[in-house]
Structure formats: C-alpha cells, structure tokens
Amino acid sequence: MEICFVLLILFIHQSYGIIYRLDDTEYKLMPPLNYIDDYDSCLQDSDALYCTMQLKLVSDTPNVVMDLITNYSAWDLKHFDHSKLYRGVCVTRTCNMNKQEVTMNLNNSLETCMNEHLWKQYKLKAKLLTSPYCYSAERDIKLDFWDIIVGSICILIIIVNIVATLYDIYVYKKPNTKGMDILLSFSIIRSWSRLQHADYRIKQPVERLKGMDGIRAIIMIHFVFGHSILPLVIVIANPHDFEKMYSNISCHILLNGSLIVQAYFVMSGILLSYNIKRTTERNTMTWKNVTNNLFKRWLRLIPSFAICLALESTLMRHFGAGPLWQLLGTRVNEDCRRYWMWNFFFLANYNSGSYCMPHTWHLAADMHMFCFGLIVFALVRNKFWKRAILASAFLIGIISSGIVTYIYDLRTLMTVKPNSLLQTFTKDPNFDYLYKPTHTNAPAYVIGLITGVLIYRLQKSQFDIQKYKKFRILYWMLLPTTYVILVLNIIHYQDGPPLPSYIRVFHQMLLRPLFAAMCAAAIVGFVFKIENFYRAILEWDGWIWVAHVAYTTYITQFTVMGLIVNNTKTLNVFSKYILVQAGGITIVTFAVGVIVWLLIDGPFSNIVKICMETPTTNKQSAKLK
Structure with a gap:
C-alpha cells in the first residue's frame, strides 16, 4: 500500500495537479462512482424502502483519496466527476433501518448510512446533493387533470384511426369529397x-x-x-x-x-x-x-x-x-x-438549462x-x-x-x-x-x-x-x-x-x-x-x-x-x-x-x-x- 501511495504522489506531481490517467489498481482506490442494490428483490418485502440519491464526497481533514479524486476529476474532458456518487440503496436491508425510522428524518438517516461505509473504507464522508427519491412496495399512482386530458386525446386519436380504417375497408365507395378526405x-x-x-x-x-x-x-x-x-x-x-x-x-x-x-x-x-x-x-x-x-x-x-x-x-x-x-x-x-x-x-434552442426534449433544438x-x-x-x-x-x-x-x-x-x-x-x-x-x-x-x-x-x-x-x-x-x-x-x-x-x-x-x-x-x-x-x-x-x-x-x-x-x-x-x-x-x-x-x-x-x-x-x-x- 505504501508503494502505491508513493507512486500516486509521484504521478500527481508529474501531472501538475491534474491526473490524466490511472491504471486499474489506482482507480480502485476511489469509491465506486455508481452502485445500486437489487431493486426488485428489495421491494418484495412488504415494509421495504428503496431510495436513490446523488452524493457529494467531502473530507474534514487532509485525505489522500480525496486529493486523488479531486485531481483525477479535474480532467473533466475525459473523466467523470468522481466526487459525485450515485447510489440506489435498499434502506431496510443495507442500512438495517425500518421504514418508519428512516422517513422521520430521511436525509440524515441516508447520510448516516452512506457515511458508515465510506468512512470505514476511505475515511471520507458524503452529503446529499439533491433530495432523495424513495420507493416502497405500495406505489400510489395519482392521475391529475392534465394526465386525464392528454390520455383522453391519445385514446381519441387511436379511435379515430380505427374508425377511419374500418370505414375505408367496409363502407367507403363514393367519390371523394373534402370532408370525406x-x-x-x-x-x-x-x-x-x-x-x-x-x-x-x-x-x-x-x-x-x-x-x-x-x-x-x-x-x-x-x-x-x-x-x-x-x-x-x-x-x-x-x-x-x-x-x-x-x-x-x-x-x-x-x-x-x-x-x-x-x-x-x-x-x-x-x-x-x-x-x-x-x-x-x-x-x-x-x-x-x-x-x-x-x-x-x-x-x-x-x-x-x-x-x-x-x-x-x-x-x-x-x-x-x-x-x-x-x-x-x-x-x-x-x-x-x-x-x-x-x-x-x-x-x-435559446432556453438554457432545460431537460425537456433538449434534442429538439x-x-x-x-x-x-x-x-x-x-x-x-x-x-x-x-x-x-x-x-x-x-x-x-x-x-x-x-x-x-x-x-x-x-x-x-x-x-x-x-x-x-x-x-x-x-x-x-x-x-x-x-x-x-x-x-x-x-x-x-x-x-x-x-x-x-x-x-x-x-x-x-x-x-x-x-x-x-x-x-x-x-x-x-x-x-x-x-x-x-x-x-x-x-x-x-x-x-x-x-x-x-x-x-x-x-x-x-x-x-x-x-x-x-x-x-x-x-x-x-x-x-x-x-x-x-x-x-x-x-x-x-x-x-x-x-x-x-x-x-x-x-x-x-x-x-x-x-x-x-x-x-x-x-x-x-x-x-x-x-x-x-x-x-x-x-x-x-x-x-x-x-x-x-x-x-x-x-x-x-x-x-x-x-x-x-x-x-x-x-x-x-x-x-x-x-x-x-
């Protein structure tokens, strides 16, 4: 481990603060960028709670791994930001917490669970970047007014196509008129x-x-x-x-x-x-x-x-x-x-920052x-x-x-x-x-x-x-x-x-x-x-x-x-x-x-x-x- 550490420091020094490449061994020194627990297996439990979240790695004290992450992520032209992690966690299993306990103070409970593992293996902590999104075994789907309107329009279009097709096959025989066309x-x-x-x-x-x-x-x-x-x-x-x-x-x-x-x-x-x-x-x-x-x-x-x-x-x-x-x-x-x-x-194409159909620019x-x-x-x-x-x-x-x-x-x-x-x-x-x-x-x-x-x-x-x-x-x-x-x-x-x-x-x-x-x-x-x-x-x-x-x-x-x-x-x-x-x-x-x-x-x-x-x-x- 000491040899890897020395090689890492030399590599960072030669790169003037930016790390352009890591081999597989050095790469594994960083926490996995993405990890998700088995989603379907988790929700088989009646009291299951599955949460997805984005985390930002932090360190209260100087940390070699955090320096590695910072310098490697700085080359964002080819590298992901390894200080931002994505996690999908079966809270009731991985964190060994019950659903009621977690939902009372969701953010703190999830950060505590994630930090336990990160601190134990990397001496790092993480904070939630965005609000977590959680699923339970019972998923309540509520349709609002616009859901019903849009759904009705789609169904109407399908019905009109079916009616027109059947009419074309079985009924239509007269010369064309504008309305019929x-x-x-x-x-x-x-x-x-x-x-x-x-x-x-x-x-x-x-x-x-x-x-x-x-x-x-x-x-x-x-x-x-x-x-x-x-x-x-x-x-x-x-x-x-x-x-x-x-x-x-x-x-x-x-x-x-x-x-x-x-x-x-x-x-x-x-x-x-x-x-x-x-x-x-x-x-x-x-x-x-x-x-x-x-x-x-x-x-x-x-x-x-x-x-x-x-x-x-x-x-x-x-x-x-x-x-x-x-x-x-x-x-x-x-x-x-x-x-x-x-x-x-x-x-x-002049509206920046929207995730809505960006390809239509x-x-x-x-x-x-x-x-x-x-x-x-x-x-x-x-x-x-x-x-x-x-x-x-x-x-x-x-x-x-x-x-x-x-x-x-x-x-x-x-x-x-x-x-x-x-x-x-x-x-x-x-x-x-x-x-x-x-x-x-x-x-x-x-x-x-x-x-x-x-x-x-x-x-x-x-x-x-x-x-x-x-x-x-x-x-x-x-x-x-x-x-x-x-x-x-x-x-x-x-x-x-x-x-x-x-x-x-x-x-x-x-x-x-x-x-x-x-x-x-x-x-x-x-x-x-x-x-x-x-x-x-x-x-x-x-x-x-x-x-x-x-x-x-x-x-x-x-x-x-x-x-x-x-x-x-x-x-x-x-x-x-x-x-x-x-x-x-x-x-x-x-x-x-x-x-x-x-x-x-x-x-x-x-x-x-x-x-x-x-x-x-x-x-x-x-x-x-």
Whole structure:
C-alpha cells in the first residue's frame, strides 16, 4: 500500500495537479462512482424502502483519496466527476433501518448510512446533493387533470384511426369529397400507402432532388444510433472503461458526429430556395403567401410534436419506476411542465438549462432559419439587398462562433464530456452558446439557400456535367473526407492544455461552413449525375419510408430512451457489445416513429394539404418541410 501511495504522489506531481490517467489498481482506490442494490428483490418485502440519491464526497481533514479524486476529476474532458456518487440503496436491508425510522428524518438517516461505509473504507464522508427519491412496495399512482386530458386525446386519436380504417375497408365507395378526405386521412391503410410513396420522385425536374431522401435517412440512422448509446452509458458499472474509450480514435466518429446536423440545414435551405424559385416562375409571392407558408409549416410540425411534449409533461412520469428514475425522469417531467411554451413555439434552442426534449433544438433553429429564408427570398426583390442580407447572415454566424469560442474558452463544437452525458448536455456552454443557437448555425443554411438557387438556374440552362466528369475522383473523396474531419477532432481531446485560442477560434469559424459546403457539393453532384455509385445508393426507393418517418423518429427518440433509462434495474456494463444494444434501441425507436407517423403525422400532414392548398397551388412548393 505504501508503494502505491508513493507512486500516486509521484504521478500527481508529474501531472501538475491534474491526473490524466490511472491504471486499474489506482482507480480502485476511489469509491465506486455508481452502485445500486437489487431493486426488485428489495421491494418484495412488504415494509421495504428503496431510495436513490446523488452524493457529494467531502473530507474534514487532509485525505489522500480525496486529493486523488479531486485531481483525477479535474480532467473533466475525459473523466467523470468522481466526487459525485450515485447510489440506489435498499434502506431496510443495507442500512438495517425500518421504514418508519428512516422517513422521520430521511436525509440524515441516508447520510448516516452512506457515511458508515465510506468512512470505514476511505475515511471520507458524503452529503446529499439533491433530495432523495424513495420507493416502497405500495406505489400510489395519482392521475391529475392534465394526465386525464392528454390520455383522453391519445385514446381519441387511436379511435379515430380505427374508425377511419374500418370505414375505408367496409363502407367507403363514393367519390371523394373534402370532408370525406379529411376523415380518410386517418385511415391506416392510406397512411401506409403514403408512407411508401413520394409523388415528387416522378415529377420533373424535382425528381432530381430525390437523393436527399437517402441523405436524410442515412443521417437520421446515424443520429438515432448515436443517441441510443446514451441510455446505456449514463450510469454504468465500469466507468473507467468508458473513460479509456476517449483514447480510441475510431470512437471519435460517434463523439464528433454532432457536426452532421449541418447537412440537414443545408438540405432545408436548398428545398426552400429551390421551391420558391419554381413558385415565383408563375406567381409573385406576397406577405399573405409568406404567412400562409409559415403557418402551414407550423401546422405540419406541431401535431406529433405537441403529443410527444404533452406525454413528457404528464403521463410519462407514471411509466418509470426503476432506481435510475430520479436521475432523468423526474427532471424531464418537471421541466416540460415549466418550459413547455419554449418547445411548443420552437424557441427551445435559446432556453438554457432545460431537460425537456433538449434534442429538439434543431427543429427550433430550422424553423427560425426557414422564416428568415422565406422572407428574404419571397419578399426582397432587389438582388443587391438579397445578397447583402445573406452575406450578413453568413458572417454573423461565422463571427459569433469565433467570439463564443474565445469568451467561453471552448475546445470544439460539441465536446462530449462524461459529465455532460449525465446531464444530457444541460448547462453545457458548448451546447448552449455554440452548438444550438440559430445564429451560429446560419452559415450552413445560407449555403443551402444559395445551392438551391444554383441548382434551379443550372437546370433552367440545361447544364451538362459530362465535361466535368474528370473530377469524379474529387467527388468520390467527399465521403471519406467527412469522416476524416470527424476523426481529426480527436486533437481537441488530447491530454494537456488546449490548443492556442486563436487556432480554436478559427477552427470553429470555419468548421461548419466547410462541412456544409462539402454537403452542398455532394448534392449538386448527384442532382446532375456526375457519377452513379453514390447516386444509386442515395436514390434507392427503400429510403422513402425512412425519410418520411425521420421527423417523428427524431422527436420521439428521447422519449424511448427515457423509458429505457427509467426502467433499468441494474447498472449497464460498457463494452463493445453496447453497440448491439444500441442497434436494438435504434430499431425500436424507428418502429415508434413509424407508429407515430401512421397515427398522427401522416394524417395531419394530409389534412393540412387538403385544407390549405388550392387547386392552382403548385404542390411542390409546399414541400418545404
């Protein structure tokens, strides 16, 4: 033990107060980061009391173990905060206390129980960080007014779908009327047919954009798979193995995958400007057209989004009962009730510190930039002012990214720190000030807007790309180059001081525009058929349904993950097999996305089309979502 102690002191001295690495023997000198007693076994006792809690380690006197914890946790880029412990304790067994005795003075009783073990083995004490959350064998579920309302709405939607489907099968034989079309929009048979088809894929010249279905589908699979790892690593039995993962270069494709969202902004910008240019060929757009398009887009997005938000605010709290429920479930429910308006009106990307559906920041940013692009392209007639506005938005995005990086001393675009995972990136300066604001993502959208105009003009001029096919090798290099960019971000995770601030500032100013430009180049390439390998993959008809359910899968994925975390009864073990588990979660998430699309998103989108489009409306101009 003395030898380990001497080696430890030498290690700390050489690291100048920060410990970057520990071997397994040294790591075991610290208390386990997470520990939970058997939940189901505990609650089999009629008088059982099971409590989960977060603890903060403290020491009244100088303590070698506490110094080790402090110095090791200081490197939060790769390490968990080992001074904060998570415990799930069967109080009536582990603490040998009866239920009545504990509940009389809950906090003191739990601290006494935990400190007995910590002091005996580590000469440390702990204090409760948050109020404990306790379960007993008798769980009393009380539904409030909003629980009943939301539950009734969900049941009503299911009933309407069933009635419409049965009517479609057994009764409906008359010619279509508007009222009948609205009812039959809820027919699952018709929704299933719409799910597998896309009319725009056979209409010239719009069909040349069908490769975007493939991009949207592939990126969404990447997104959901990457996010599906989160519920498996939030509370794990072997955190040291997870911390070692940061030294594995291949893992940085997932760790730095947040950059890929820029492709969505590029595609959204392309579709907007391209469709506006086609619409204004025949009609002049006015403020009325702009407000109608904005309202139509909001109506298309809000039904499934509102149902998901309502469920998170109400009924979801009744679907969690595991020892990890307090860590995530209660906070999500409370914040969704408190901040629901921020989400409902797509302002969540400027609401810091909320656990309510944090992944929907992208929808808010996209909505804001859709409004911006629609106004600029529909209403600004003067070419000089239109270009000046776009250039200004582009520069604001680049400059603000650099300023934020400098002020908050940020390392990279989205630093995936272990502690940030525990908090689902809430109150993370990278996430709040650099990654999710609309203005810092504007360059990608502007590039998309410009690319949409470019594609439209090249199509009108009968552009022939054959003479440029000698550059196909450069086009083929786009995909591997994007992965190289993702992997190269490992330099920001290197042990030691960060790169000089001016390098990090310029890196953040140029990273997203560069990636967006590469995405735009790839899209232009397949639109004009520069090659056939990538194009054949992206234009495969099998992507249609995945692209259709991308939105519903995206908004429901954290609900699915929340159910998994909240009902987990044991600590997960981090290993290579976790990728298989994440694959299973991905499949389940897409299945939920399909169900939500069939019951809610598909029917309501069709109703919006029926009610808001006139016979003379160019239906392709409505494909702005």
